[in-house]
Amino acid sequence: MDLSTVQALVRFGLGRRPAEALPTDPAAWLLSQLQGPDPAAGMGPRTADGLAALRADRKNKPPPGESQSRALFRDGAVAQLANALTTQAPFRERLVWFWTNHFTVSVRRGQCAAVLPSFVAEAIRPHVTGRFADMLLAVMRHPAMLLYLDNVASIGPDSPAGVRSHRGLNENLARECMELHTLSPASGYAQADVTAFAAILTGWSIDLQADPPGFRFRPGAHQPGEQTVLGHAFPAGEAGGVAALEFLANHPATHRFLAAKLVCHFVSDDPPPAAVHRIEGVLRDTQGDLGAASVALVGLDAAWHPLTKLRTPQDLVVAGLRALDLSPDQTGNPIGALGGLGQPFWNAPAPNGWPDRAADWAAPEAMVRRVDWAFGLAGRTQATDPLEIADATLGPLLQPATQDAMRHAGSRHESLTLFLSSPEFQRR
Amino acid sequence: MVHLTRRSALLGLTAAFGLGRASLAFADAQTDQRFVVVILRGALDGLAAVVPYGDPGLATLRPGTQGPTPDGLLDLGGFYGLHPALANFHMMYAAGEMLPVHAVAGPYRIRSHFEAQDCLESGADHRMTSGWLNRVVAALPADTSRPEGEALAIGVSVPLLLRGPAEVANWAPHGFAMPQADLYARIAALNAHDTVTGPALAEGLRGRGFSEAVMQGVTPETNRYAFPALAAAAGRMLAAADGPRIAALELGGWDTHTAQAARLTGPLHQLDDGLAALKAGLGESWTRTAVLVMTEFGRTARINGTGGTDHGTATVAFVLGGAIGGGRVVADWPGLGAGKLFEDRDLAPTTDLRSVAKGLIAQQFGLTESVLTQVFPGSSGAAPMRGLLRA
Numbered sequence: 001m002d003l004s005t006v007q008a009l010v011r012f013g014l015g016r017r018p019a020e021a022l023p024t025d026p027a028a029w030l031l032s033q034l035q036g037p038d039p040a041a042g043m044g045p046r047t048a049d050g051l052a053a054l055r056a057d058r059k060n061k062p063p064p065g066e067s068q069s070r071a072l073f074r075d076g077a078v079a080q081l082a083n084a085l086t087t088q089a090p091f092r093e094r095l096v097w098f099w100t101n102h103f104t105v106s107v108r109r110g111q112c113a114a115v116l117p118s119f120v121a122e123a124i125r126p127h128v129t130g131r132f133a134d135m136l137l138a139v140m141r142h143p144a145m146l147l148y149l150d151n152v153a154s155i156g157p158d159s160p161a162g163v164r165s166h167r168g169l170n171e172n173l174a175r176e177c178m179e180l181h182t183l184s185p186a187s188g189y190a191q192a193d194v195t196a197f198a199a200i201l202t203g204w205s206i207d208l209q210a211d212p213p214g215f216r217f218r219p220g221a222h223q224p225g226e227q228t229v230l231g232h233a234f235p236a237g238e239a240g241g242v243a244a245l246e247f248l249a250n251h252p253a254t255h256r257f258l259a260a261k262l263v264c265h266f267v268s269d270d271p272p273p274a275a276v277h278r279i280e281g282v283l284r285d286t287q288g289d290l291g292a293a294s295v296a297l298v299g300l301d302a303a304w305h306p307l308t309k310l311r312t313p314q315d316l317v318v319a320g321l322r323a324l325d326l327s328p329d330q331t332g333n334p335i336g337a338l339g340g341l342g343q344p345f346w347n348a349p350a351p352n353g354w355p356d357r358a359a360d361w362a363a364p365e366a367m368v369r370r371v372d373w374a375f376g377l378a379g380r381t382q383a384t385d386p387l388e389i390a391d392a393t394l395g396p397l398l399q400p401a402t403q404d405a406m407r408h409a410g411s412r413h414e415s416l417t418l419f420l421s422s423p424e425f426q427r428r
Numbered sequence: 429m430v431h432l433t434r435r436s437a438l439l440g441l442t443a444a445f446g447l448g449r450a451s452l453a454f455a456d457a458q459t460d461q462r463f464v465v466v467i468l469r470g471a472l473d474g475l476a477a478v479v480p481y482g483d484p485g486l487a488t489l490r491p492g493t494q495g496p497t498p499d500g501l502l503d504l505g506g507f508y509g510l511h512p513a514l515a516n517f518h519m520m521y522a523a524g525e526m527l528p529v530h531a532v533a534g535p536y537r538i539r540s541h542f543e544a545q546d547c548l549e550s551g552a553d554h555r556m557t558s559g560w561l562n563r564v565v566a567a568l569p570a571d572t573s574r575p576e577g578e579a580l581a582i583g584v585s586v587p588l589l590l591r592g593p594a595e596v597a598n599w600a601p602h603g604f605a606m607p608q609a610d611l612y613a614r615i616a617a618l619n620a621h622d623t624v625t626g627p628a629l630a631e632g633l634r635g636r637g638f639s640e641a642v643m644q645g646v647t648p649e650t651n652r653y654a655f656p657a658l659a660a661a662a663g664r665m666l667a668a669a670d671g672p673r674i675a676a677l678e679l680g681g682w683d684t685h686t687a688q689a690a691r692l693t694g695p696l697h698q699l700d701d702g703l704a705a706l707k708a709g710l711g712e713s714w715t716r717t718a719v720l721v722m723t724e725f726g727r728t729a730r731i732n733g734t735g736g737t738d739h740g741t742a743t744v745a746f747v748l749g750g751a752i753g754g755g756r757v758v759a760d761w762p763g764l765g766a767g768k769l770f771e772d773r774d775l776a777p778t779t780d781l782r783s784v785a786k787g788l789i790a791q792q793f794g795l796t797e798s799v800l801t802q803v804f805p806g807s808s809g810a811a812p813m814r815g816l817l818r819a
Contacts, residue, residue, distance in 0.1 A: 310624060332584070362624045364632030371615050371629070375607045379584040382591075384542070384555075405618050410470025410683035412542050414611055421615045423622040 001395030015319030076117025156223025187253030474743030485764030533777030558592025663709020787813030
């Protein structure tokens with residue numbers, strides 16, 4: 001295995017499974033994954049099923065942990081992780097995880113658990129090689145996001161519902177959309193822009209009683225009148241919101257922000273300005289074509305410098321399970337492991353999602369827990385040759401010091417623990 | 429594989445572990461004997477655990493070794509002395525419940541940990557797909573009074589020793605997976621030059637209370653997941669009348685290439701406390717229990733350039749239990765003088781470890797010669813050692 005092959009597997013992919021065939025042309029292998037529909041398309045329950053579960057739970061009030069919503073969430077998390085372990089398109093899957101984190105929806109608030117799996121399947125997965133504007137629109141219309149960031153409760157104060165109930169705007173979704181999903185604060189928008197955008201999004205809600213339940217624009221809760229965001233006027237009505245999202249998606253500040261975030265993920269914690277500039281240009285020139293941006297990421301020389309990124313717990317657990325190629329009954333409880341390592345699944349503390357820099361993950365206790373996790377995982381395999389696994393997984397990235405320590409370990413268990421705890425396995 | 433859900437639930441209630449009385453109905457069943465194997469992974473230095481201080485050759489190989497003293501070696505009858513960390517072993521020895529077998533080795537002459545452990549667990553001179561203890565289980569008559577099976581592996585996975593056709597249960601306490609201090613230390617060293625993971629790991633281990641002394645093996649660690657806790661749990665499970673009667677445990681930390689004197693103390697304390705905990709957990713069943721403590725090979729007779737020892741050949745095995753006819757050391761002692769060492773570096777093997785194992789299981793379970801040969805294929809040259817158990 002040469003350096004570019006292992007780099008394609010660990011930087012762009014999810015880590016090598018020793019059983020899988022090596023690509024003959026690593027870059028071409030990555031680009032081929034961007035073609036055609038996602039192989040995991042259609043996975044899991046649909047949004048309407050999730051909302052029906054939520055509806056039933058609100059009616060029946062089952063004890064905590066026994067709700068239909070929890071079951072859908074749990075099954076969805078297991079399926080998402082299982083797919084990451086076996087997918088033939090790991091680069092594509094990494095992009096799915098990246099954009100899912102970019103548009104964070106967390107089970108911590110908003111009763112969104114039941115629709116989290118379908119959020120990934122319907123709002124993220126179909127668009128990772130499409131237009132960013134389409135992904136943004138799908139996200140903002142998805143019940144998971146509308147629940148998570150409170151937009152279902154946001155009412156135009158001058159709408160019929162607002163006049164009747166004396167309730168008003170909830171800016172949460174509008175603010176996070178501008179701050180975290182599109183423009184970023186660096187673009188210099190003002191509070192008035194946030195308020196106007198929140199007014200634009202009033203009425204973007206869900207109808208839980210409909211059959212099937214789903215997104216619904218509620219004209220009766222929509223703030224009447226034209227709104228101005230960053231100097232651009234948008235008419236009242238649902239179409240005004242769609243136009244505002246298209247405007248935000250294609251704003252130069254959005255392209256700059258997305259480019260920096262992508263380069264941070266695929267190149268290094270300190271994104272080289274030239275690389276950011278390159279991706280930003282592709283997004284600008286293609287009107288936010290994420291497939292073209294992904295192709296350009298593969299084309300960045302800087303993205304082929306090895307071991308610059310510390311694996312997040314999610315990256316580490318997936319890569320470890322892939323390296324040992326464990327069958328599902330041998331993996332233990334990887335979802336639980338993610339919690340123990342500080343990255344519980346679909347459970348980010350805040351809407352800005354999980355951080356993507358080493359400094360955020362290399363806390364002392366967190367690093368020792370990685371070792372404990374490695375020790376537990378290493379004890380589950382019945383593989384006979386740890387060095388063979390290490391070589392098949394990391395090839396030229398495997399350091400002599402690690403090989404030496406592995407060779408001198410007192411047992412296979414210790415040898416594999418050393419491998420999984422080595423500096424190079426902690427990186428991608 | 430069977431998961432011991434019911435039993436693990438019971439284990440959570442240490443004070444209320446209440447199978448005892450209800451189980452008395454089964455207590456006199458013919459399947460009452462207990463057998464436990466403890467694998468010491470990493471190669472225990474037999475010459476440090478059971479020191480032949482009476483051999484005049486020892487002074488040359490290991491200068492400064494002293495005979496028994498009040499705070500030194502614990503005497504085992506005038507020629508051998510037990511490492512001072514093995515105080516419980518010594519009490520069991522005095523009670524006739526502990527018997528070291530010295531200068532033992534398996535039928536292989538391999539100095540690779542992994543391959544040697546495969547052979548040790550296979551019970552052969554090559555790796556097999558099943559372990560000898562599983563074949564023991566398979567040879568026993570089916571016993572429907574044990575709903576979770578005859579045998580139990582303590583740990584997150586089943587070691588090769590217990591893998592095979594016979595069904596084996598597996599148990600580990602929740603959150604069990606914790607390396608020993610020595611492995612943490614090696615991982616910290618491997619990361620020491622990394623500007624991100626190095627300082628974080630060092631600080632994290634300090635935060636966990638691993639002082640430099642603990643990391644170097646100078647001070648024994650205290651770890652609630654450590655071996656004594658597992659051994660105590662194993663004892664309680666084995667004590668239940670409908671529980672398993674065969675169990676395997678393992679303990680690492682024996683690969684003492686450097687600073688052996690300091691590094692050995694911690695693992696030996698764990699082993700010593702572990703056997704005491706196993707005995708306590710077994711309660712009255714201890715009287716019908718035999719334990720075999722074995723390791724894959726010994727270490728060099730000479731101390732190397734870094735105060736440690738390298739991979740060798742013969743070592744010591746321990747048999748313990750209330751069923752043991754102990755209080756003596758069994759060895760065909762090869763001597764340590766000039767020309768006595770195997771390949772001029774290791775304690776020479778004079779007893780086949782399979783003879784010890786065969787002697788134990790033959791007497792404990794009444795296994796016939798033909799069954800013993802199935803358990804240890806190709807071992808006809810290694811006759812079962814007689815008289816390990818009380819008559």
